[in-house]
Amino acid sequence: QSALTQPPSASGSPGQSVTISCTGTSSDVGGYNYVSWYHQHPGKAPKLMIYEVTKRPSGVPDRFSGSKSGNTASLTVSGLQAEDEADYYCISYAGSNNYVFGTGTKVTVL
Amino acid sequence: QVQLVQSGAEVKKPGASVKVSCKASGYTFTSHYIHWVRQAPGQGLEWMGLINPGGGSTNYAQNFQGRVTMTRDTSTNTVYLELSSLRSEDTAVYFCARWVGGEGDYWGQGTLVTVSS
Numbered sequence: 692q693s694a695l696t697q698p699p700s701a702s703g704s705p706g707q708s709v710t711i712s713c714t715g716t717s718s719d720v721g722g723y724n725y726v727s728w729y730h731q732h733p734g735k736a737p738k739l740m741i742y743e744v745t746k747r748p749s750g751v752p753d754r755f756s757g758s759k760s761g762n763t764a765s766l767t768v769s770g771l772q773a774e775d776e777a778d779y780y781c782i783s784y785a786g787s788n789n790y791v792f793g794t795g796t797k798v799t800v801l
Numbered sequence: 802q803v804q805l806v807q808s809g810a811e812v813k814k815p816g817a818s819v820k821v822s823c824k825a826s827g828y829t830f831t832s833h834y835i836h837w838v839r840q841a842p843g844q845g846l847e848w849m850g851l852i853n854p855g856g857g858s859t860n861y862a863q864n865f866q867g868r869v870t871m872t873r874d875t876s877t878n879t880v881y882l883e884l885s886s887l888r889s890e891d892t893a894v895y896f897c898a899r900w901v902g903g904e905g906d907y908w909g910q911g912t913l914v915t916v917s918s
Contacts, residue, residue: 692863694845725903729846736896736908737838737846743903780846784903788851788860790836795845 692785695720695793702799703771711796713764713781719791721762725784728757728766730777730798737780741766768798776800803827805835805897805909812915818885821912823897830878831855834900837871837882839893840911847893851900852880887916 696714703709713720713728720726726744729737739748741757744764754769764783768775781793808822823835837849850861852871859871870883884891895912898905 723903727904729905731846736911737898737905738908739904739906742906748906778845782846782848782904789862790848790851792838792846792848 692719692789692791695781695783695791697779697781697793697796699794700797700799702801703768704801705771705773707771708767708769709771709798710765710767711779711781711798713766713783713793715762715764715783715791717762719762719783719785720759720764722786723784724759726757726759726764727782728755728764729780729782730775731780732777740779771800773800803899803907805899805907807895807897807909807912810913810915812917813887814918815888815916817887817916818883819887819914820881820883821895821897821914822879822881823909824877824879825854825899826878828899831875835871835873835880836898836900836905838896838898838905840896841890841893844893849882849895854878854880884914887914889916892916 701709728741731737744759745757779796804826806824836851852859854873873880897909899907
């Protein structure tokens with residue numbers, strides 16, 4: 692199972708929006724609505740930001756939104772804030788109780 | 802509150818095995834799968850596999866099959882990850898996570914495993 696493809700980096704100024712893509716295949720991203728997104732600050736455990744493609748856990752600001760088209764899922768962070776600077780990872784269900792992570796994207800707030 | 806508390810850091814020699822524990826509290830242990838994820842220094846997250854604490858069934862990522870064993874002890878609400886035939890590339894932080902549906906909502910603090918001669 693190959694890792695899902697994410698851009699290595701993305702950036703934006705405070706208040707701007709940034710969108711991160713997560714590209715897989717019809718066997719993972721395109722085949723199931725179980726794509727979730729995590730952000731991770733250095734030395735910390737990942738934190739769930741979006742699940743089931745578009746849903747936000749309680750406590751996650753509505754500045755975070757998710758979508759999917761075909762084999763590509765996307766995470767958009769609107770109204771960028773300094774604390775949004777982190778590494779972001781997608782993960783998708785890939786069938787038969789298997790999962791695959793994305794390669795990760797470092798988001799920089801300029 | 803839900804908590805996953807992992808065992809402490811380990812240093813192992815190449816060829817040895819390591820066993821990391823993840824003790825769950827604050828919820829019904831047998832109701833949610835536990836997944837293991839690792840992260841090598843400066844690298845991304847890698848999914849290793851899962852265990853159903855209810856029945857003990859497991860599924861391992863292809864990259865680890867033959868070297869990884871996940872077990873659970875329902876008397877102590879603890880799951881274990883054992884990785885054998887360690888090599889330097891296994892140096893990483895290992896995380897356990899409670900899975901609900903298709904996502905991990907609570908994570909352990911991570912356990913650093915260093916493989917060095």
